[in-house]
Amino acid sequence: MKARILTSWIGDGSSVPNSHRPKIADDFIIKSWEDVTNQPVSNIYPSPNLYMIEIVCTDAIFAAIQASAEYGDGIISTVDDEDDIPDVAAFNKLRNHLKNKGTKITDLDDAVGKNPGGRKKKQVAEQLKNWLKNLPKGP
Amino acid sequence: MVLRRGLLGGATSARRSLLAGGGGAFRTGVYGTLRVTTLLQDTFTDTDGTALNVHTMTIGSGWTNLAGTTFQINTNQCLNTRGAFSDSTNDPGWITADAGNANVTVSVQSKITESGFWLGPAFRVQNATNGWFILISDPSSYSLYEVSAGTLIQRATASPTINVGTYYTVKAVLAGTSITGFLDGVQQLTFTSATLQTQTKMGLACTGNNGTHNKFWDNFLVTSP
Numbered sequence: 001m002k003a004r005i006l007t008s009w010i011g012d013g014s015s016v017p018n019s020h021r022p023k024i025a026d027d028f029i030i031k032s033w034e035d036v037t038n039q040p041v042s043n044i045y046p047s048p049n050l051y052m053i054e055i056v057c058t059d060a061i062f063a064a065i066q067a068s069a070e071y072g073d074g075i076i077s078t079v080d081d082e083d084d085i086p087d088v089a090a091f092n093k094l095r096n097h098l099k100n101k102g103t104k105i106t107d108l109d110d111a112v113g114k115n116p117g118g119r120k121k122k123q124v125a126e127q128l129k130n131w132l133k134n135l136p137k138g139p
Numbered sequence: 140m141v142l143r144r145g146l147l148g149g150a151t152s153a154r155r156s157l158l159a160g161g162g163g164a165f166r167t168g169v170y171g172t173l174r175v176t177t178l179l180q181d182t183f184t185d186t187d188g189t190a191l192n193v194h195t196m197t198i199g200s201g202w203t204n205l206a207g208t209t210f211q212i213n214t215n216q217c218l219n220t221r222g223a224f225s226d227s228t229n230d231p232g233w234i235t236a237d238a239g240n241a242n243v244t245v246s247v248q249s250k251i252t253e254s255g256f257w258l259g260p261a262f263r264v265q266n267a268t269n270g271w272f273i274l275i276s277d278p279s280s281y282s283l284y285e286v287s288a289g290t291l292i293q294r295a296t297a298s299p300t301i302n303v304g305t306y307y308t309v310k311a312v313l314a315g316t317s318i319t320g321f322l323d324g325v326q327q328l329t330f331t332s333a334t335l336q337t338q339t340k341m342g343l344a345c346t347g348n349n350g351t352h353n354k355f356w357d358n359f360l361v362t363s364p
Contacts, residue, residue, distance in 0.1 A: 013290035016257050016274060016346045021293040032297040038332055041287035 001062040004036065004082075004125050006074030006097070008049040020044050022053050024071055028064065032056045037132045047138030048102030052076065052129050073097035076128065077121035084121055091116045091124075107131075178238040179341060179361035185212040191234055199236050199361075202342070205267035210234045210343065217356040219258070219345050233261045233272065235342030238361045245341045246310040248357040249275060251303055258345035258354040259309045262318075263338040270335060272344035273311055273320050277301045281309075281327050283320055285334060295320070297327035306357065314364065 007024040020041075025033055037051040057065070062078075065071050073093040086094070095108050103111060111131045112124055119127075179199035183191075191202045191210035204210070210219050245260045257274035264270030268289040275281050279298040284291050299322050301307065310321040316336055320328045341361050345354045 011293075013292060016284070016291060019284060019291035019293045021296075025296065030296075030298075032295070032328060034295040034328060034330060035293075038294070038330075041285065041290060041292055041334075044290075044292065 001059055002054065002056050002079040003062065003065075004052055004054050004076040004078075005065070005071060006050055006052055006076065006101070007071065008101070009045045009051065013044070022051075024053070024055070024065070027068075027070070028057065028061050030055050030057045030061065037129050039133055039135065043135060043137040045138050046132075046135035048098075048135070049138060050098070050101050050103070050135070051132050052125070074101075076125040082120065082122040082125070085118060086116045086121050086124060088115065094124075173364075176363045177360065178240060178243060178363055179236050179359065181217075181236075181359040182215065183212055183217045183357060183359070184215045187211075187213055191217060196236060199238075202234050202236050203340075204234050205232075205264070213355070215357075217343065217359070219343070219354045219356075220352060232346055233264065233267075233270070233342055233344040235261060235264045235270075235340035236361075238339050238341045238363075240363050241337050241339050242314055242364055243341065244310060244312050244360075244362050244364070246308060246361075247343065247359040248306045249309050250306045250355040250357075251276060251301075252353045252355070254278075254303055256346065256352050256354060258343070258356065260311055260359075261340075261342045261344035262311050262313060263335040264340040264342060265335055265338050270338065270340070271311075271318065273309055274344065274346065275301050275307060275309055275322070277303050281320065281322055283318065283328055283330055285332070287334070294332070295328040295330045297322075299325070299327060306355075308358075 007022040009020050010023045011018045011020045013020045022033060033053045033055045036054050039046055039051055074097045095112060098108060098111055099105060112128050177198055180197040182197050185194045189212040192204045194212055209221050210217060241263060245262045247260045249258050251258060254277050257276045259273045259275050261270055261272040270286050273283050279300055281299050282296040283294045285294050308323050312319040316331050316333045318330045319326060343356050
């Protein structure tokens with residue numbers, strides 16, 4: 001399964017074993033991933049500590065991620081549904097996920113929009129990615 | 140069709156022959172309409188114990204240490220016994236040579252001799268604290284790192300099988316903002332970044348803890364495109 005998903009950064013960047021990296025890759029066995037947000041190094045960790053990566057994993061691992069309280073609602077799209085329009089309930093779960101991860105309520109519209117608005121999941125992902133890329137450095 | 144195969148086969152052989160040749164500033168081969176130029180090459184053939192920064196490359200103006208002197212020749216390979224990036228000492232983690240071009244293919248055979256250590260090619264390196272590298276380690280680590288002001292950021296990762304004691308050809312293809320990583324000819328990852336995209340220094344990178352931990356490279360090659 002290939003999917004775009006939100007994760008936080010971990011690692012202090014001081015060494016290879018402790019490099020800045022996506023937390024989800026420590027929490028689940030993922031075959032491969034790519035940082036599709038490419039936040040500037042000077043802003044890592046951003047506030048909120050959040051960015052988007054593209055993962056490739058087995059169906060079983062993906063099911064576990066979907067069931068995870070930490071990551072499940074932060075799945076933006078998969079290779080199978082990226083051209084679908086998200087339903088309102090799923091979209092609101094994503095907004096709520098962003099809020100729970102530290103996004104200010106006043107920033108949610110900039111991050112993903114007020115509602116799906118007829119956009120495909122990959123278009124929502126693009127807006128969110130661009131918003132995440134410009135997050136300021138956190139405290 | 141037979142004629143076409145014959146022509147391509149001939150060109151390939153010629154290219155291999157040219158790439159394998161020694162001496163000269165650079166070598167150029169032609170494959171169909173694609174012109175491939177060897178900018179840097181090193182088979183690490185020299186006397187054991189020769190420091191890499193005084194060793195003469197097969198093609199290229201020579202190696203420059205970013206810090207320290209622990210890259211050396213060993214049985215016609217390159218050996219590093221220590222490494223930075225997870226080391227409390229200041230032993231070098233990378234060494235570079237100037238390819239004069241940032242849009243290149245960097246390839247090197249890489250081998251770890253014990254678990255828990257990393258090595259591979261470095262590319263688009265600006266200085267001792269800014270650049271890129273791909274590092275492999277056992278049992279299944281293949282990662283692209285951006286180094287910025289000494290901070291390491293993992294940008295992409297794959298999980299091919301990596302065995303201790305086995306040479307793997309690790310290759311990075313750099314084209315504009317695109318970085319594509321291969322292992323033994325199989326694509327593992329891709330990443331897009333404009334960071335340091337005009338830097339022309341390419342080389343070797345590794346990491347390891349304190350103590351003696353042998354890491355080997357062989358057949359370093361930088362070609363354009």
